Amino acid sequence: MTDVLILGGTGWLGARIAERWLDRGARVTCLARGTSPAPEGARLIAGDRAADGAYDAVAPMEWDEIVDVSSDAAHVASAVGALATQTRHWTFVSSISVYADADAAGADESAPVVAPLEPGRESDYPHEKAAAEEAVRAALGHRAAIVRPGLIAGPGDGSDRFGYWVARFALAGRESVLVPPTDGRGVSVIDVDDLADFITAIGEAPWTGVVNAVGDPHPLADVLAQAREVAGHTGPMVDAAEEWLLDHGVSYWSGPRSLPLWLPRGMPGMWSRSHAAYTILGGRLRPLRATLERTLAAERRSGLDRDRRSGLSRREELALLAALG
Numbered sequence: 001m002t003d004v005l006i007l008g009g010t011g012w013l014g015a016r017i018a019e020r021w022l023d024r025g026a027r028v029t030c031l032a033r034g035t036s037p038a039p040e041g042a043r044l045i046a047g048d049r050a051a052d053g054a055y056d057a058v059a060p061m062e063w064d065e066i067v068d069v070s071s072d073a074a075h076v077a078s079a080v081g082a083l084a085t086q087t088r089h090w091t092f093v094s095s096i097s098v099y100a101d102a103d104a105a106g107a108d109e110s111a112p113v114v115a116p117l118e119p120g121r122e123s124d125y126p127h128e129k130a131a132a133e134e135a136v137r138a139a140l141g142h143r144a145a146i147v148r149p150g151l152i153a154g155p156g157d158g159s160d161r162f163g164y165w166v167a168r169f170a171l172a173g174r175e176s177v178l179v180p181p182t183d184g185r186g187v188s189v190i191d192v193d194d195l196a197d198f199i200t201a202i203g204e205a206p207w208t209g210v211v212n213a214v215g216d217p218h219p220l221a222d223v224l225a226q227a228r229e230v231a232g233h234t235g236p237m238v239d240a241a242e243e244w245l246l247d248h249g250v251s252y253w254s255g256p257r258s259l260p261l262w263l264p265r266g267m268p269g270m271w272s273r274s275h276a277a278y279t280i281l282g283g284r285l286r287p288l289r290a291t292l293e294r295t296l297a298a299e300r301r302s303g304l305d306r307d308r309r310s311g312l313s314r315r316e317e318l319a320l321l322a323a324l325g
Contacts, residue, residue, distance in 0.1 A: 001025065001026065001027050002021070002024070002025070002026040002027065002064045002065065002204070003026070003027050003029075003061070003062070003063050003064050003065075004018075004021045004026045004027065004028045004029070004063065004064060004065045004066075004067070004203070005028075005029050005030075005031065005058055005061075005063045005065070005066045005067070005083075005087070006018045006021075006028065006029070006030045006031070006042075006066075006067050007031050007032075007049070007066065007067065007068040007069070007070065007079055008030065008031075008032055008067075008068070008069050008070065009028070009029075009030025009031070009032055009038055009039070009042065009044075009067075010030055010032045010034075010035075010036040010037065010038055010039075010044070011032075011036070011069070011158075012156050012157065012158055012192065013069055013093065013152065013192060013195065013196060014030070014032075014067070014069050015038070015039050016192060016193060016196035017067055017069075017196045017199050017200055018030055018038065018039045018042050019039045019196070020196050020197060020199075020200035021065075021200055021203075022039060022041045022042060024200065024204065026064075026065075027043075028041070028042040028043070029042065029043045029044075029045060029058065030042050030043070030044050030045070031045050031047050031049075031054075031055070031057075031058055032044065032045075032046070032047070033046065033047070033048060034046030034047075045057050045058060049070070049072070049075040049078070049079070050074075050075065054078065054082075055078070055079060055082035055083055058083065058086075059082050059083060059086060060086075061086065062086055062087070063083070063086055063087040063088070064087070064088050064089065065087065065088065065089050065090075065091065065203040065204075065206070066079075066083060066087045066089075066090045066091070067090075067091045067092075067093070067199065067203065068090070068091070068092050068093065068132075068136075069093040070132065071095075071125060071128050071129060071132070072128060072132075073116070073117050073127075073128045073129075073131035073132045073135065076092065076131075076132035076135050076136065077131075077132070077135040080135050080136055080138075080139035080140065081139065084139040084140055087143070088143065088206065089143055089144070089145070089203060089206035089208070090136060090140045090143060090144045090145070091144070091145045091146075091147060091199055091202065091203050092132065092133065092136045092144060092145070092146050092147070093147050093149065093199065094129045094132065094133050094146050094147065094148045094149075095125070095126070095129050095148055095149060095150075096148045096149065096150045096212060096214060096270075096273050097125055097126040097129060098113040098114055098126055098129050098130045098133065098148065099111050099112070099113055099114070099269060099273075100112040100113055100114050101269055102267040102268075102269035102270045103266055103267065103268065103269055104268070104269050105268035105269065105272040106272055106273070106274050107269055107273060107274060108212070108273070108274040108276065108277070109148070109209075109210045109211060109212055109274075109277060111269075113130050113133075114126045114127055114130050115127065115130065116130045116131035116133075116134045117130065117131040133146050142208050143206075143208060144208055145202050145203070145206070145207055145208050145209060145210075145211070146209070146210045146211070147195075147198070147199055147202070147211055147213050148210065148211065148212050148213065148214075149190055149195055149212075149213040149214065150188050150189070150190060150212070150213070150214035150215065150270075150271070150273060151187070151188060151189045151190070151215075151261075151271075152189070152190055152191075152192050152195060153189040153190065153191055153192065153291050153295065154191045154192035154193060154291055154294055154295060154298075155192075155294050155295060155297070155298035156192070156298060157192070157295075158309065159254060159309060159310055160254075160260070160308040160309040160310040160311060161253070161254045161260040161261060161310045161311075162189060162260070162261070162291075162295060163295045163296075163298070163299050164260040164261075164308065164310055164311035165223070165224060165227040165228075165260070165261070166227040166230055166231050166292050166295055166296045166299060167231075167296065167299040167304050168304075168311070168314075168317075169227055169228045169230075169231035169232075169233035170231035170232065170233065170296060170299070170300070170304055171304040171305055171314060172233055172235055172314075173232075173233065173234070173235065174234050174235045175235045176235050176236045176237070176238050176321055177228075177233065177235060177236075177237055177238065177317070178238050178240060178259070178312070178317050178320055178321055178324075179224055179237045179238065179239055179240075179259070180220075180239075180240065180242070180245060180250075180259045180262040181239065181240075181241065181242050181262075182219065182220040182221040182224065183265070184265045184266070185219070185220040185262065185263055185265065185271075186217050186218060186219050186220055186268065186271040186272065187217075187218050187219075187220055187223045187261050187271050188214050188215045188216065188217045188218065188270075188271040188272060188273070189215045189288065189291060190213055190214055190215045190285070191215075191285075191286050191290075191291045191294075194283065194284045194285060194286055195213055197284060198213060198278065198281070198282070198283040198284070199213075201281075201282060202281065207281065209277075211277045211278055211281060212273045212274060212275055212277065212278060213275070213278050213283060214273045214274075214275045214278070215275070215285050215288070216275070216285060216288075217268075217271050217272040218271075218288060220261065220262065223261065223288065224237070226288060226289055226292055227292055230289060230292045230293055230296055231296060238321055238324060240320070240324060244324075245259065248320060248323065250312070250320070252264060254309075254310040255309070255310055256309070256310070256311075257312060257316060258310055258311060258312070259311070259312070260310045260311050
């Protein structure tokens with residue numbers, strides 16, 4: 001039987017990876033804080049990765065596969081230090097955020113990455129992931145796969161980015177929806193279940209190397225149009241100028257009081273990275289519409305008018321629409 005250790009395994013992506021391995025008949029252990037349950041059939045070992053001896057319970061065992069999705073470079077370094085000699089293969093889930101430049105369209109895995117996070121430097125996501133990659137490579141060498149996803153989408157996304165538009169169009173119905181400028185902007189998403197399938201498959205192979213796990217590039221206008229159609233929205237879409245939105249405290253990309261997925265112009269590298277290697281390796285990319293439909297169903301279950309981590313509240317949006325006149 002295949003023995004798999006998921007460092008995490010109770011969150012959004014980690015739990016899906018654990019489920020895929022269970023579907024393959026593997027014996028799955030999840031090392032996590034224990035605040036959420038592990039998928040049914042997996043064993044949960046509660047542990048704080050910031051604590052001394054965090055890996056004592058799993059270090060004596062031998063593993064066929066270890067998967068780590070952490071964005072904390074110190075946690076990744078301590079994990080490989082404790083467990084690198086105990087596994088046949090290691091998969092680290094990084095991010096395309098490690099790439100140094102966002103202005104080159106179609107760049108592949110050979111593009112330069114940012115420098116790893118240095119001691120004493122203020123933490124940020126790209127440099128943390130770059131440092132984590134370096135720790136994995138140093139400890140595992142040719143026994144590691146590094147997967148760099150782009151924007152992950154689908155049911156259960158705690159960031160609330162991708163689901164904002166299909167939920168907002170559904171909530172608005174016949175009323176107006178505020179939209180950002182779409183000229184020169186785009187979106188690339190990978191469905192969480194396609195990503196989980198891929199990560200499991202390369203661990204089972206096992207495959208080693210670095211691979212972008214990203215979707216097809218779509219103009220932002222097309223993404224909004226598909227989201228609107230899926231949601232059945234029949235009201236107006238009201239465009240606001242970029243400067244006006246920024247002057248009124250509306251942010252790019254994600255977070256509170258933002259218009260999710262909207263990026264500044266001149267950043268095609270954020271939504272058009274090459275997925276040639278991913279496709280060659282058998283990675284699946286389901287149609288964007290299918291991910292939108294799955295996401296809308298989940299948004300309806302959660303409540304279209306709920307508080308969100310990303311986007312405008314409907315009250316904020318209506319106030320902005322009124323200010324536009």
